Amino acid sequence: MKGIYILSITAVVLLIFIYQWPKIESTKVKEKVAFATITIIGWVASIIYIVFPYSTSPAKIVDFILIKLKNIILALFS
Amino acid sequence: MIEKGKISALQMGILMYHAIIATGILFIPSTVYEAAKQDIWISPIWACPLGLLSVYIAYKLHTLYPNNTIIQYSEHILGTLLGKLLGFVLLLLLYTSASVMIWQYGEFVVSEFLPHTPKFVIIGMMVLLCAFAVHGGLEVIGRLAEMVVPIFFLLFFIIIILLLPDIEIKRMLPVMENGMMPSIKGSVTLYTWFAQFGIIYFFLPFLTNREKGMKSGMFSVLIVTFTLMLTNIIIILVFGNVTENFNAPLMSATRYISIAEFLSHLEALVMAIWLAGTFIKICVFYYAVVLGTAQWLNLSNYHSLVLPVGLLIGVFGMQAFLNSAEAAEHFRIVSQGFMDTLVYGVIIPMFLFFVAYIRKLRIFKQKGRRER
Numbered sequence: 503m504k505g506i507y508i509l510s511i512t513a514v515v516l517l518i519f520i521y522q523w524p525k526i527e528s529t530k531v532k533e534k535v536a537f538a539t540i541t542i543i544g545w546v547a548s549i550i551y552i553v554f555p556y557s558t559s560p561a562k563i564v565d566f567i568l569i570k571l572k573n574i575i576l577a578l579f580s
Numbered sequence: 581m582i583e584k585g586k587i588s589a590l591q592m593g594i595l596m597y598h599a600i601i602a603t604g605i606l607f608i609p610s611t612v613y614e615a616a617k618q619d620i621w622i623s624p625i626w627a628c629p630l631g632l633l634s635v636y637i638a639y640k641l642h643t644l645y646p647n648n649t650i651i652q653y654s655e656h657i658l659g660t661l662l663g664k665l666l667g668f669v670l671l672l673l674l675y676t677s678a679s680v681m682i683w684q685y686g687e688f689v690v691s692e693f694l695p696h697t698p699k700f701v702i703i704g705m706m707v708l709l710c711a712f713a714v715h716g717g718l719e720v721i722g723r724l725a726e727m728v729v730p731i732f733f734l735l736f737f738i739i740i741i742l743l744l745p746d747i748e749i750k751r752m753l754p755v756m757e758n759g760m761m762p763s764i765k766g767s768v769t770l771y772t773w774f775a776q777f778g779i780i781y782f783f784l785p786f787l788t789n790r791e792k793g794m795k796s797g798m799f800s801v802l803i804v805t806f807t808l809m810l811t812n813i814i815i816i817l818v819f820g821n822v823t824e825n826f827n828a829p830l831m832s833a834t835r836y837i838s839i840a841e842f843l844s845h846l847e848a849l850v851m852a853i854w855l856a857g858t859f860i861k862i863c864v865f866y867y868a869v870v871l872g873t874a875q876w877l878n879l880s881n882y883h884s885l886v887l888p889v890g891l892l893i894g895v896f897g898m899q900a901f902l903n904s905a906e907a908a909e910h911f912r913i914v915s916q917g918f919m920d921t922l923v924y925g926v927i928i929p930m931f932l933f934f935v936a937y938i939r940k941l942r943i944f945k946q947k948g949r950r951e952r
Contacts (some may be wrong), residue, residue, distance in 0.1 A: 518887045526884045533884050536877050540888035548895045560676040561683075561900045564920055565913050 507552045515545045582874060582882060585719035586788045593796035593803075594725045596780060598732075599864040600631075600804050602857030603684060604773045606828040606850075608808060609815040611911065613823045616766025618752055618816055620823075623763050624808040627770035630926065631801035634778040637929045639794040642784040644936055650781040650929065651875040657936045666928065667876045673924040674779075674872060675893060678865040680910075682707065682897030685858050687904060692831065693851060700898055706862065707894040713859075714867045715886045718786055721863045728856045735853045736807075739830075742837045742846065743814055751820030752813070770808075771922055777801060778925025782868040827904075869893065 518541060526533050550557060587595075612620045645653035650670065655663030686703040694702065713721055756763070777797070784793050815829045818836065826832045831850050838844040870889050874882035901907040 515891070518891065522884055522887055530880065532877065533879055533881075536873075536879060537884045537888055540873070540885060540892060544888060544891035544895055547892065551895065551899045555899075556902065557899075559679070559899045559901070560672070560896050561680050561910065562906075564673065564676045565910055568920060568923070569913060 504552055508549060511545065511548045511552070515541060582880070583718055583786055583871065585717040585722075586786055587718055587722035587783070589787050589789050589792035589796040591722035591726055592780070592783045592787060592793065593800035594729055595722060595783065595860065595864055596777060596797065596800045597803055598725050598728065598857050598860035599779065600773050600776055600800075600861075601807055602854065602861040603681065604804075604808060605811055605857070606688070606830055606854060607684075608770065608773065609812050609829045610824050610826055611769050612766040612812070613816075614766075615769070616763045617757070618754075618820070619756060619763040620766060620816055621752075621809050621812040622756070623766040623770055624805045624812065626764050626767035627774045628801060628805040630771050631774035631777045631804065632798055634775055634926045634929070635780055635794065635797035635801060637926070637933050638778055638781040638784060639797065641781065641929060641933055641936065642790075642793065644940075646790065647785055649785055649871065649875060650932070651872050653936075654932055657932050657939065664876070666932075667872070670924050670928055671869065671872050671876060673920050674865065674869050675896065676900075677776075677920060677924070678862070678869055678893045679896035679900050681858075681862055681865060682893060683900035683907070685862065686897065687907070688828070688854075691904075692828070692847075703894055703897055706859070707866075707890045707897075710859065710863045710866050711886050711890040713863045714870055714890075715883060718783070718867065721860070721867060724863070725860045728860060732853055732856060735849050739834055739837075739846065739849060740810065740814055742839060742843070743818055743833060745839070746833075746836060747814070747817035748820070749817065751818075752816050772919050773921075774801070774804075775919070775921040775925035778921075778929055779864065779868055781929060782871055866890065866893065 522537060523534075526537060609620060612623050616623050641650070641653065645656060648656070651667045654666045654670075657663065658666060682703055685706060686699045689702050690697065690699055713724060777800075780793075780797055784790070787793050811830060815823055815833060818833045819826070819829060823829055831847055834847045834850045835845070837846050866889070870882050870885050873889060874885055879885070901910060
């Protein structure tokens, strides 16, 4: 089952590449690098989530950091 | 400039209205009820100044740097390195915020309407739809929001009028039983929503009539307050003490409507309102994230980033929380004061504003010294 998910997300990423890559002008290297980087980050993140479905998410990490910050600030003022 | 489209100040106000109210109208009554009991309708009034403050700060920063968004002027204010760092933090918060919204959307649709549809289909379709709108640019989103408004208000008032037979005034009484404090405590939760008005800093540079930017932003805050008050009054009059048992009280209240045993099961209306609003909301944040990323990387246009960013927030949105219990925990944490929307909506702009102000003072002093 996980294999099917991985295959389908790879297909989605490939479709994005096929659709968007020719539309970026060939002189604009920075755009291409940014596009490829973000797409690959998304692909890697989705693969990680498919293989390890209980791994943490950015929302929970931000919560954790904010709670720590809050505690530090409260400790400063108490 | 990276965005060539222009919207009017009114369209921006409408965009912000949808961006706040779309999720608020459903989830606010039960979350506020925990603290405020029967005074939930007073809480929006206490939270309203925060919305006004965030609009005011965003507008003041805009007057200092009229053609830039926050990602650009944070570099002007703090210098390149610190500015980039602050922009990165801001973008990270926006990414997570957008992913939480998408999660909320997916969870709500799955639990209320389409229980057998896989979640990634629902989320994927919404992200794809929003990607089309964002790819069209700011003008498209502005016009979409303008188009949605009349339908939104029509359906909203129809629901309120149809709920009138079920209300009982005594459920709202006694007003302010334990003084002001419960309603003020309840308003802390509302800061999450009102602080999101800070995102206005991504839209102010693209207005046709910039001098009206602040006015329409403030107007939008007031209309949001009014809508929330109306919703809360109706919910408390219909449900009274049992409000907190519902995840989305307005939805449950609408299920309740049955007039002459003929006009019933109107929750599809709420769903229609809510879907339209959430679509605009996700579009607004999606657009902000895409534009912010493009400006952070100094790209010449943002269109190439629309689909990758959609993939990213879609994936994060799928996995934001594992289940509603975790989400409830998140919203409980968030409602206890130090929330992510407050950081990117008020604290970061306020910090930038103070630094810019001090720098301006110093420049004036140096000029004065030279003239002497």
